[in-house]
Structures are given as structure tokens and as C-alpha cells.
Amino acid sequence: MTKPGAGGADIGVLIVDDEEPARTILREHLGRVPGVRVVGECADGFEALRSAAELSPRIVFLDIEMPKLDGFEVLELLDPSIAAVFVTAYDAYAVKAFEVHAVDYVLKPFEPARIAVAVDRARERLARGGPVRAGELHAAARPEGTYLSRVVVRDGSRVHIIPVERLDAAAAKDDYLELKSEGRTYLKQQTLASLADALDPKRFVRVHRSHLVRLDLLARLEPYGKGSHVAVLSDGSRVPVSREGHARLKELLG
Amino acid sequence: MHPILAHRGRLLPYLAACAPLAVIVTALLARPGGLFLGEAVALAVPLTFAFAFMGLSAWYPCRQLPLNASKVVPLVVTHAAAAGVVSGFWVGFAALLAGSYGLIPAFAGLRGRFASQAVMLFAAGVLLYLLAAALNYVLLALETASEAERREAELSILAREAELAVLKAQIRPHFLFNSLNSISALASSDPPRAQQMCVRLGDFLRKSLSLGEKTSISVGEELELSRAYLAVEELRYGSRLEVEEELDERGNRCLVPPLLLQPLVENAIRHGIATRVEGGTVRVGVACGGGRLRILIENPFDPESPARPGSGRGLENVRKRLTARYGEEGLFAAKRLADRYLVVISVPAETAA
Numbered sequence: 001m002t003k004p005g006a007g008g009a010d011i012g013v014l015i016v017d018d019e020e021p022a023r024t025i026l027r028e029h030l031g032r033v034p035g036v037r038v039v040g041e042c043a044d045g046f047e048a049l050r051s052a053a054e055l056s057p058r059i060v061f062l063d064i065e066m067p068k069l070d071g072f073e074v075l076e077l078l079d080p081s082i083a084a085v086f087v088t089a090y091d092a093y094a095v096k097a098f099e100v101h102a103v104d105y106v107l108k109p110f111e112p113a114r115i116a117v118a119v120d121r122a123r124e125r126l127a128r129g130g131p132v133r134a135g136e137l138h139a140a141a142r143p144e145g146t147y148l149s150r151v152v153v154r155d156g157s158r159v160h161i162i163p164v165e166r167l168d169a170a171a172a173k174d175d176y177l178e179l180k181s182e183g184r185t186y187l188k189q190q191t192l193a194s195l196a197d198a199l200d201p202k203r204f205v206r207v208h209r210s211h212l213v214r215l216d217l218l219a220r221l222e223p224y225g226k227g228s229h230v231a232v233l234s235d236g237s238r239v240p241v242s243r244e245g246h247a248r249l250k251e252l253l254g
Numbered sequence: 255m256h257p258i259l260a261h262r263g264r265l266l267p268y269l270a271a272c273a274p275l276a277v278i279v280t281a282l283l284a285r286p287g288g289l290f291l292g293e294a295v296a297l298a299v300p301l302t303f304a305f306a307f308m309g310l311s312a313w314y315p316c317r318q319l320p321l322n323a324s325k326v327v328p329l330v331v332t333h334a335a336a337a338g339v340v341s342g343f344w345v346g347f348a349a350l351l352a353g354s355y356g357l358i359p360a361f362a363g364l365r366g367r368f369a370s371q372a373v374m375l376f377a378a379g380v381l382l383y384l385l386a387a388a389l390n391y392v393l394l395a396l397e398t399a400s401e402a403e404r405r406e407a408e409l410s411i412l413a414r415e416a417e418l419a420v421l422k423a424q425i426r427p428h429f430l431f432n433s434l435n436s437i438s439a440l441a442s443s444d445p446p447r448a449q450q451m452c453v454r455l456g457d458f459l460r461k462s463l464s465l466g467e468k469t470s471i472s473v474g475e476e477l478e479l480s481r482a483y484l485a486v487e488e489l490r491y492g493s494r495l496e497v498e499e500e501l502d503e504r505g506n507r508c509l510v511p512p513l514l515l516q517p518l519v520e521n522a523i524r525h526g527i528a529t530r531v532e533g534g535t536v537r538v539g540v541a542c543g544g545g546r547l548r549i550l551i552e553n554p555f556d557p558e559s560p561a562r563p564g565s566g567r568g569l570e571n572v573r574k575r576l577t578a579r580y581g582e583e584g585l586f587a588a589k590r591l592a593d594r595y596l597v598v599i600s601v602p603a604e605t606a607a
Contacts, residue, residue, distance in 0.1 A: 018528065018531075019432070019436070019490050020492050021435070021436040021440055021443075021489070021490060022432075022435055024439045024440075024443050025435065025438055025443075028439070028443070043531060044531045065528065065562055066559075067528070067529050067530055067531045067556055067559045068558060069559075069560065089428050089431035089435060090427040090428045090430075090431045091428075107431070108431050108434070108435035109431065109434045109435040109437075109438040110435075110438075142563075146563055149560070149561050150560065161558070
């Protein structure tokens with residue numbers, strides 16, 4: 001991660017958009033920004049991840065709606081040292097999330113000057129450091145009343161897509177989330193609160209400050225110490241239930 | 255519950271309307287050879303109000319035996335029996351009342367005088383019951399009419415709402431801004447195509463604005479609109495988007511509510527073709543036969559791509575519009591297969607006169 005030298009190398013930019021004309025106009029505008037070199041163009045989310053690994057761009061211009069992985073999922077799986085600029089036609093909820101999480105975004109159609117500004121801001125962010133909380137951003141960028149249908153996780157160079165119906169439980173471990181799915185455990189950098197917010201509250205219950213379970217896996221509740229309980233899941237595993245979690249469960253199960 | 259008792263505001267006017275009845279009952283009881291006037295009034299007033307409530311009981315047999323859907327014999331037997339029972343209770347109540355009054359010195363001898371009137375009172379009770387039954391039938395008819403009116407109003411509101419939602423959604427901002435972005439891109443890289451896109455976008459907008467005001471258009475016209483839409487999308491998606499049409503001439507002439515297909519074609523692209531790296535073919539089929547018009551829209555989708563928000567609302571909209579327009583006759587089915595999505599519409603075939 002070397003900074004470009006004094007008269008140094010141009011900064012590498014990757015373009016990700018599934019529509020050919022949209023890539024064309026970005027390439028054209030970026031071509032006019034001094035010190036920028038477009039290292040590649042991709043038309044879907046998987047290709048974006050592959051190209052990012054191979055071409056090591058410093059900045060990615062990311063469309064939101066794409067085949068395979070959407071822009072938010074790509075950002076979650078991308079090397080966090082890459083600065084992302086979202087490019088979108090119209091998406092009120094995403095825009096709100098970008099503002100909250102201080103992520104730069106460009107609205108289609110755009111002027112060349114706006115692209116130059118986006119590059120400047122991305123450079124500043126790269127110099128400043130401090131990666132975006134991609135998981136939180138994705139969780140926040142939803143219309144009200146809609147929920148995540150899947151969770152993406154990176155495991156080395158492999159990408160795992162966990163549909164929520166196969167997500168069994170999640171536990172907060174320091175800065176990470178431990179996600180359980182079909183007997184396997186995956187680690188992801190995200191807060192439990194943001195994941196809980198993005199999942200259907202009728203299917204997933206936060207039974208404890210650091211535990212979330214899928215409701216249909218709950219086999220029974222056992223009292224545990226004074227006022228608290230422990231949830232026994234259908235696979236026999238036990239999850240602590242706090243007083244608030246117990247109240248939530250009672251409300252859901254009636 | 256009886257509609258008169260169910261609404262507090264109706265009870266007082268109803269009882270007031272019964273007051274003249276008290277005069278008639280008094281006159282009947284005070285006929286020459288009957289009761290003294292004072293006795294007649296003292297009996298008639300409580301009797302009338304008692305009947306006012308007893309008469310309401312006719313509501314239940316009336317509701318069970320609607321005039322237009324019941325056989326004559328059960329109708330007559332039921333009401334005759336009910337009239338006998340109600341009137342019997344009424345006369346019994348009157349006898350009880352007369353007996354109690356008879357204990358008061360001023361009403362001495364009332365019991366005997368009342369007994370001579372009991373048969374007449376029973377006959378009057380039967381007549382009054384039949385009057386009450388007739389009244390209840392009128393009430394029932396009014397209720398049914400207002401219920402039908404309310405249902406009709408509800409349906410028309412539903413239809414209006416659905417139209418409005420379609421008009422609002424018709425020019426989806428996502429589509430518009432992406433198209434503008436494509437034009438912006440083509441303006442320098444391929445000016446003739448940029449011009450073409452402006453023309454196609456204009457064509458689509460003009461068509462959809464003019465169609466929205468009509469209540470019915472031919473399938474052919476609706477398909478023209480979808481083609482104008484697809485022509486714009488073709489420039490965006492390039493070789494990823496293919497369209498196949500399977501039409502029949504009779505189907506083209508059938509009438510449908512405007513903007514019925516266009517949102518479905520739009521869904522097929524947004525939730526189907528656009529989710530696939532390699533794109534795919536949207537198939538539109540129209541067929542007319544056996545008095546019905548059938549429309550099919552089919553598209554592939556990538557089950558491994560993230561779902562995009564908004565398809566449910568669009569489909570729900572189409573379903574609602576079909577119900578509002580055709581009621582039970584408007585069939586709509588959306589089916590998600592492993593990697594294809596199918597929407598089928600079947601409605602009564604209507605053609606312009």
C-alpha cells in the first residue's frame with residue numbers, strides 16, 4: 001500500500017456496472033481526470049471481486065444493482081483499503097445510508113466535474129484511512145419493512161452466500177460476528193445490532209445483547225439463574241437469553 | 255342484532271312512530287261493550303311499547319326466509335306460527351297486567367271486562383305481527399341495497415387506486431435516470447444512437463401518457479407501448495436483451511385496461527434479464543379462444559443474484575386491477591420456477607363493439 005510518489009504513478013480505478021453505456025461514460029469522464037488510470041471494467045459483482053484482487057485498484061466506482069452480487073455486497077467483500085464510490089440512478093434509501101455512513105456517491109446522469117470531485121474525495125479518504133463499515137451500510141440501505149434475503153461472507157479468497165433461511169444464529173465476538181449456518185461458522189466484521197435490524201424480526205430474535213437466533217430453531221426455553229433463561233435450539237446448542245430477550249420472545253410466541 | 259337496536263339514534267324515532275298504535279289499541283279495547291276509556295289507556299300504553307319490542311323479533315324469521323328465495327308454504331307456516339306465539343305472549347302479558355290493575359279499587363272488575371276482549375286482542379296481535387314482519391322485510395331490502403352500494407363503491411375506489419398507482423409507477427425514476435445516463439454516454443461515443451434513444455424515450459413517454467387516460471385499450475396498442483419501452487431498454491442492455499412475441503390476431507383486438515402489460519414487461523427485465531450476466535429472452539404470448547383472452551410473460555432470472563426490491567408491489571397492483579375490473583373472472587398467476595419466472599393472465603375476451 002504505497003502512496004503514489006511525487007510525480008508518481010497514476011491512481012488505479014476500477015469501473016463496475018452491468019450496463020455498457022454506463023461504463024462507457026464513466027471511462028470517458030475518468031479519462032479526463034489527471035492522475036487517474038482506469039485499470040479495468042466489470043459487468044457483475046463476482047467479476048468485480050476478481051478484478052479487484054488481480055488489478056489492485058485504489059478506487060472502485062460501483063453500481064448498486066448488478067448480477068451475482070449487488071454493489072453493497074461487493075463492498076462488504078472487497079479489500080477494505082480500496083475506496084468505493086457508488087454510482088446510482090435513483091435510490092432514496094441507499095442515498096440516505098450513504099449520507100449517514102459518509103460514503104461518496106454519484107447520481108446518474110453526472111457531469112465530468114462530479115467524477116473529478118469523487119476522485120479527489122476518494123484520494124482524501126485513502127490518505128485518511130479508516131475503512132467504511134460495509135456491513136452496517138448494507139444493512140441501513142433498505143426500504144422500511146424490507147429485509148435482507150441473504151448474507152455474504154468472505155473466507156480468504158472464497159465468497160460464501162448464506163440465504164437467511166439457512167442462517168441459524170449469530171453471536172457478537174469483539175469486533176466480529178460469528179454466523180452459524182448448517183453446522184459451519186463464518187466470521188464477518190459487522191455489529192450484531194445492524195444485522196438484527198436488517199433481518200425480519202418475525203424470523204430472527206435478538207435473545208441477548210450478543211446473541212441472535214432464528215426463531216423456528218428454538219426448541220425450548222429453560223430457566224437459568226435468577227430471572228434469566230437459556231434457549232435450547234433444535235440441534236441441542238444452548239444460547240443465553242437476557243431479560244429483554246425473554247420479553248421479546250414472549251411477545252413473539254404469545 | 256336488529257338494525258333498530260344496533261343504532262342508538264334509531265330507537266327513539268321508532269318508539270315515537272309506535273305511539274299512534276297506542277291510540278288504535280285504546281280504541282279497540284274501549285269499543286262499546288268493552289273497557290272503560292281510562293282502563294283502555296292504562297292497558298294500551300304498556301301493551302303498545304311491549305309490542306314495539308316483540309315485533310322486532312320478526313327480524314330473525316324475516317332474515318332466515320328472504321321473500322325472493324323462499325317457498326310459500328314454509329314462509330306462511332313460519333310466520334303464522336311466529337304470529338301466534340308472539341300474539342299469545344302479548345295477550346298473556348295483557349292478562350297479567352289487567353289482573354294486577356284489577357287489585358286497584360279504581361279498576362275493580364277490569365279482569366272480567368278484559369276477558370271478553372282477549373280473543374279480539376289476540377287477533378289484533380296477529381295482525382300487528384304481520385305488519386311488523388312486513389316492516390322488517392322493508393328494512394332488510396334497504397340494508398341489502400345499501401350493502402350492495404357500499405361494495406360497489408369499494409370496488410370503484412379500489413380500481414381508481416390501482417389506476418393511480420400504475421400511473422405513478424409508470425415512469426419509474428430508475429428507468430428514467432438510467433436512460434438519461436445512457437443518452438449522456440452515447441452522446442459522445444455514438445451520437446446517432448444517442449439520437450435514437452432520445453426518440454425512443456420520447457415515443458414511450460408520449461404513448462404511456464396518452465394511454466393512461468383511457469379505461470380500455472386493445473392488446474395491440476398495449477403491446478405497442480411495451481415495444482416502445484423495450485426499444486429503450488435494448489439500447490441500455492445491448493445484446494443481453496432479446497424479446498420474442500407469440501401473438502394471434504384475435505388476441506390483439508381484445509380490450510384490456512391500459513398499462514397492464516407494460517409493468518410486467520418492466521419487471522421481467524428488472525428482476526429477470528438484468529440479474530443475468532448473459533441476459534436472456536423475454537417471451538410475450540397472447541392468445542384468444544373460448545371466450546377468454548390469455549396473456550403469458552416469461553423471463554429467465556439468475557437465482558444466485560440478489561433479489562431486487564419492488565417486484566411484489568408491481569404484481570399486486572396488476573392483480574388488484576384485474577379484480578377491480580373483472581371480479582372473479584380475472585385470473586392472475588405468477589410462478590417462480592428454478593430459473594424462470596412466469597406470469598399468466600386470463601380474462602374474459604372483450605372486443606370493441
